[in-house]
Amino acid sequence: MLSKLIKKHQTAYATIVIWLIWYLIHLTMQTKVVPNPFDAISTFVRLLSGELLFHLGASTLRILISIIFSLLIGGTFGLFLGLNDRFDRFFGPILYLLYPIPKIAFLPVFMILFGLGNTSKIILITVIIMFQVLVTIRDSVKGLSRTMFLSVRSTGASKLQIYQHLILPAILPKALTALRLSVGTSISVLFFAENFATRYGIGYFIMDAWTRINYLEMYAGIIAISLLGLFIFKSIDLLEQWACNWASLEKGEQSSYFK
Amino acid sequence: MIEINKLTVSYGSKDVLAATDLAIADHETIAVIGPSGCGKSTLLYSIAGLIKPTSGSIMINGKSLLEPRMETSVILQDYGLLPWKNVYQNVALPLSIRGVAKSVIEDKVNALLNALHIEEQINKFPVQLSGGQQQRVAIARALIAEPDLLLMDEPFSALDATVREEMQDLILNLHQEHKLSLVFVTHSIEEAVILGKRIIVMQPNPGQIKRIITNPHFGDVKFRNEFAFHKLCVHVRQEMEGI
Ligand SMILES: Nc1ncnc2c1ncn2[C@@H]1O[C@H](COP(=O)(O)OP(=O)(O)OP(=O)(O)O)[C@@H](O)[C@H]1O
Ligand SMILES: [Mg+2]
Numbered sequence: 001m002l003s004k005l006i007k008k009h010q011t012a013y014a015t016i017v018i019w020l021i022w023y024l025i026h027l028t029m030q031t032k033v034v035p036n037p038f039d040a041i042s043t044f045v046r047l048l049s050g051e052l053l054f055h056l057g058a059s060t061l062r063i064l065i066s067i068i069f070s071l072l073i074g075g076t077f078g079l080f081l082g083l084n085d086r087f088d089r090f091f092g093p094i095l096y097l098l099y100p101i102p103k104i105a106f107l108p109v110f111m112i113l114f115g116l117g118n119t120s121k122i123i124l125i126t127v128i129i130m131f132q133v134l135v136t137i138r139d140s141v142k143g144l145s146r147t148m149f150l151s152v153r154s155t156g157a158s159k160l161q162i163y164q165h166l167i168l169p170a171i172l173p174k175a176l177t178a179l180r181l182s183v184g185t186s187i188s189v190l191f192f193a194e195n196f197a198t199r200y201g202i203g204y205f206i207m208d209a210w211t212r213i214n215y216l217e218m219y220a221g222i223i224a225i226s227l228l229g230l231f232i233f234k235s236i237d238l239l240e241q242w243a244c245n246w247a248s249l250e251k252g253e254q255s256s257y258f259k
Numbered sequence: 260m261i262e263i264n265k266l267t268v269s270y271g272s273k274d275v276l277a278a279t280d281l282a283i284a285d286h287e288t289i290a291v292i293g294p295s296g297c298g299k300s301t302l303l304y305s306i307a308g309l310i311k312p313t314s315g316s317i318m319i320n321g322k323s324l325l326e327p328r329m330e331t332s333v334i335l336q337d338y339g340l341l342p343w344k345n346v347y348q349n350v351a352l353p354l355s356i357r358g359v360a361k362s363v364i365e366d367k368v369n370a371l372l373n374a375l376h377i378e379e380q381i382n383k384f385p386v387q388l389s390g391g392q393q394q395r396v397a398i399a400r401a402l403i404a405e406p407d408l409l410l411m412d413e414p415f416s417a418l419d420a421t422v423r424e425e426m427q428d429l430i431l432n433l434h435q436e437h438k439l440s441l442v443f444v445t446h447s448i449e450e451a452v453i454l455g456k457r458i459i460v461m462q463p464n465p466g467q468i469k470r471i472i473t474n475p476h477f478g479d480v481k482f483r484n485e486f487a488f489h490k491l492c493v494h495v496r497q498e499m500e501g502i
Contacts (some may be wrong), residue, residue: 050323151339154327155404163354169343229324246343246384 011230014225032215040219047220051205058200059190062118063232066125067179073126074133075175079167081134082141084200099135103128104189107196116197125190129182136178140171173247176240183232191225202228260285261306261408261440265315268301272278275301277465285407288441288477290450290455291450292499298466299444300336300412302324305409306442307333329357332401334411338393340385346372346396347381353404365464368481371399374430395429402433409434411443415450424483427453431478448495460498470498 006013022037044052056212081095110120132233144166152166194203206221240247261283276298283289291299304310306317308327315323319331332353342351347368348355354364372378375395385393394474395413401409411430427440427450432439445451451458456477462469473494476487 102260106362138345145339146336147339148341150304150307151333154307154309156329156332157356157357161356165344165356166341168339170339201292214266227294244343244467246345246386249386 011234035215035219037078037219039216039224043060043216044220044223047217048224052224055202055205055221056228059202060120060231062190062201063125063183063186063228065185066122068230069122069126070128070130070133070182071179074130075137075171076164077147078134078137079089079171082138083167088138095131095135099131103131104192107193111196118198121190121193124193125186128186128189129179132178132182133175136140136174137171140174141167144170147213166179169244170219171241173244175246176236180236181234183231183236187229187232195259260341262318263306263315266302266305266312266313266317268298268305268310269313274303274313274465277467278464279470283440283442283458285440286434287437288454289455290452290458291461292446292458292495293300293461293469294463294499296466297461299461301466302351303333303410303412303442303444303460306408307331308316320447323399328408329404330406331408331410332404332406334397334401334409334414336413336416338385339398340393340396340400342385345382345412346377346383349385350399350403351398351500352400356403365470367403367421368399371403375399390417392427392474394418394422394426398426398429398433402437405437406439408440408442411441413444413446416446421452430454448485448492448499451495452491453483458495460495472498 018038021117022034024033026036037205048056081091106127107120110124114120114123148166149162152162157165176234190201191206194201195207198204202221202225206218206225209215209217209221261280261281263279263283266276266279266281267274277329279302284470288430292300293299300358301310303310303439304377306324308317308324308331319328341352344352350371351364352370369378376399377392379400380388380392380396390397394417397414415426431454432438441454443454445454452474455474457475458472459468460470460472461467472491474491476485476491
């Protein structure tokens with residue numbers, strides 16, 4: 001009964017639990033650093049109609065633009081390398097070496113090369129998400145079975161139709177998973193990057209509130225950045241449900257095998 | 260009419276199929292059997308136009324085969340169904356690719372699903388089907404374009420014995436009904452003898468045809484239980500063991 005209710009309202013359930021824990025910590029610790037969650041929320045709501053919305057918008061825009069660029073670039077190169085073994089032999093080892101490098105270390109370089117403004121931040125986040133998307137898509141294209149290719153080709157499908165019926169639907173769920181994995185990282189990175197040479201963005205807002213020792217505003221910022229993350233995750237979920245409902249048939253049965 | 264002339268397929272310096280000649284008449288059925296790696300699939304894919312020969316040629320109805328033909332359907336070993344398409348969409352694929360009108364596709368798919376007794380699975384995805392049902396979907400997809408040539412690579416190897424016999428009977432009926440030529444690869448001697456008017460025994464290194472056995476009993480309804488059936492099976496086995 002209860003577990004059914006939770007399953008139906010997962011986000012609401014999690015929110016309530018987190019607020020309760022937050023409130024308990026607030027009560028036991030009695031420090032200004034952990035304010036009353038209800039005060040934080042009312043501050044958040046109050047600020048949202050002004051200043052905060054502006055910062056939230058700036059961050060959201062940076063993330064969304066980066067996601068679009070990384071899907072386009074990472075997707076194209078991932079497909080290309082996955083479908084052309086000869087090129088992958090040259091680029092594969094290089095990618096392998098670059099993949100684990102924390103790209104954030106290049107923020108200073110990007111700022112020198114592309115300026116202190118939005119461009120360097122967007123490029124940094126694009127690079128982070130792009131790598132994940134590129135590697136995931138390349139590997140999932142390579143993992144497509146030969147018989148699937150042959151059976152579609154035997155129907156007389158053109159190259160374009162092979163993309164339409166075989167390659168794109170096959171990689172879409174994998175690409176969304178890659179996105180989900182890398183968006184978390186990229187929000188943290190954005191938070192960091194927004195502390196340099198900008199006066200807009202949720203990262204700037206939080207750190208600015210901190211230096212002003214205004215903890216309620218700081219928490220309002222934290223709530224905002226959490227909502228940004230939640231918004232992106234939920235959008236990916238929706239996209240997945242809409243476009244890849246077949247993929248969910250193959251997972252989620254593990255616990256029933258394990259009895 | 261299929262004429263295969265000195266067909267050679269090589270990977271690198273290795274001849275996987277060496278100078279193979281074969282003629283297949285209209286409405287004939289050919290079983291291809293032989294040890295693993297002797298080039299059975301390679302021969303089948305070549306006839307499908309999916310592999311470019313290194314040398315030699317394949318002519319189908321007087322035309323040189325350069326790419327997959329619209330009138331040839333292929334069923335591959337693991338069926339090659341697309342996991343993101345449901346039964347309807349999988350079966351409709353060859354027609355959607357040809358740009359056939361939606362209403363025509365709908366009628367044809369429904370008719371075939373009914374004929375193959377899988378109409379209840381129409382909205383299911385391949386993972387939700389049993390092996391035998393997946394097999395039927397693959398057959399429906401192969402038949403939807405009304406082929407004159409059906410190629411199958413070990414189509415029944417994943418099925419248990421009863422479903423397998425059911426499928427073999429189904430294929431025999433379809434062959435009679437639709438007047439198509441049939442070339443199929445199998446590991447099962449019994450299956451080769453039941454479904455093959457001629458049985459091609461292949462041998463490896465390099466892949467080539469070792470012997471062609473004509474099956475005088477092809478098409479007998481109760482053939483499976485007769486003495487002649489077992490005699491022919493033994494004959495095929497001896498040919499294979501002599502490799
Ligand atoms: N893409 C490829 N590249 C290199 N060698 C290949 C390739 N495909 C097949 N071969 C080789 O060609 C030979 C024949 O392969 P084929 O798949 O035609 O065998 P088969 O008779 O169908 O075997 P099986 O019964 O195991 O399916 C094998 O030795 C195989 O290793
Ligand atoms: Mg094979």
